[in-house]
Amino acid sequence: MCQYQHNITTYNDDISELPEGLAGKMGLVASLVSECRSTSTVKGYYSSFMRWKKWAIQNSIQECLPARSLHVAIYLSCLVQQSKSPSPVIQAFYGIKWAHSVISVKSPTDSDLVKNVLEGAKRRLSHSVQKKEPITPDLIDKMYDATFQEGNLYNQRTICACLLSYSGFLRVSELLSLKICDISFFTTHMSIFIEKSKTDIYRDGNWLVISRTGTKLCPVMNLEKLFSYANLEFSDTYLFRNLT
Structure with a gap:
């Protein structure tokens, strides 16, 4: 808020003419402007x-x-x-x-x-932009084959991070903010609550639905494996955190 208070001093002459009760509201004005x-x-x-x-x-x-x-x-x-x-x-x-x-x-x-x-x-x-190649299903498939090991928690975490980001179009900040309690599994899909997002300026939160695909790259099935390997239970603990 101090940034706005710095600029609102421009109104000092006008503020000095206000009744004492109204002049005291300038802090509220600065606070609200800072949240725009x-x-x-x-x-x-x-x-x-x-x-x-x-x-x-x-x-x-x-x-x-x-x-x-x-x-x-x-x-x-x-x-x-x-x-x-x-x-x-x-x-x-x-x-x-x-x-x-x-x-x-x-x-x-x-x-x-x-x-x-x-x-x-x-x-x-300005310089010419070197655009990165997009991730393709073929690259995801190769990543899975090179990484997956039954019961390997570390590798499964990597697989889930990639599959969730790819299938849910998640930003890194959104992925790392996921908590265990944000995820609900169903027979045909899973629902993920995105608490805050760059495009959600009023922080209302949004639900992301990802269907089961029935393949080895199914995000739902792989996340269930991660829950099983790590013995995760419903809590407000972050899903992607350091493993000790």
Whole structure:
């Protein structure tokens, strides 16, 4: 919340005119505004803005917030000289944009000059992307044949992690957050409760249903084997954890 309190000081004159009872509500305003985006996003924006502010002060620029478009354009241009990818420039652009949106003032990032500098930075610093080959059923099959050993808990854990990620389209963070109590087995399928996901911004949670396939690569059957090998019982223990 401190990131927003830093920017809300822009309203000091307005706050000073408020009745004491209302002025005390500014902490609540800052708290709610801080929750409009994820914590990691806010931290990233704030860090980017503070780097801009530090640069501005070092170069005797007093107008950091609100900032002038020419100053921001020069700042982004300097970042281009120091960077090997467009990421630092893009982060700076959106960090400055965020800071201005918090205090509801026109952002220099709306300027065509700044936008064109950003686009130029992307073109100059971008590199061709080496796309990774997708996982195929054939690769999964070869992984299984090379890994599976009856009763081997360590190998079975690896197999289940791969099969669940593949069949359920799970991100690593979602996979590692799974708890034993999140999984329910049925005769035709299993249900997995995904407590939080990158696409679930309000943290409502979602149920993932994976059917039995009747093959050696069946995610349900293999997960049941993992439960059997590890003697897992219903609990809030993480499914994929260190084995001791």
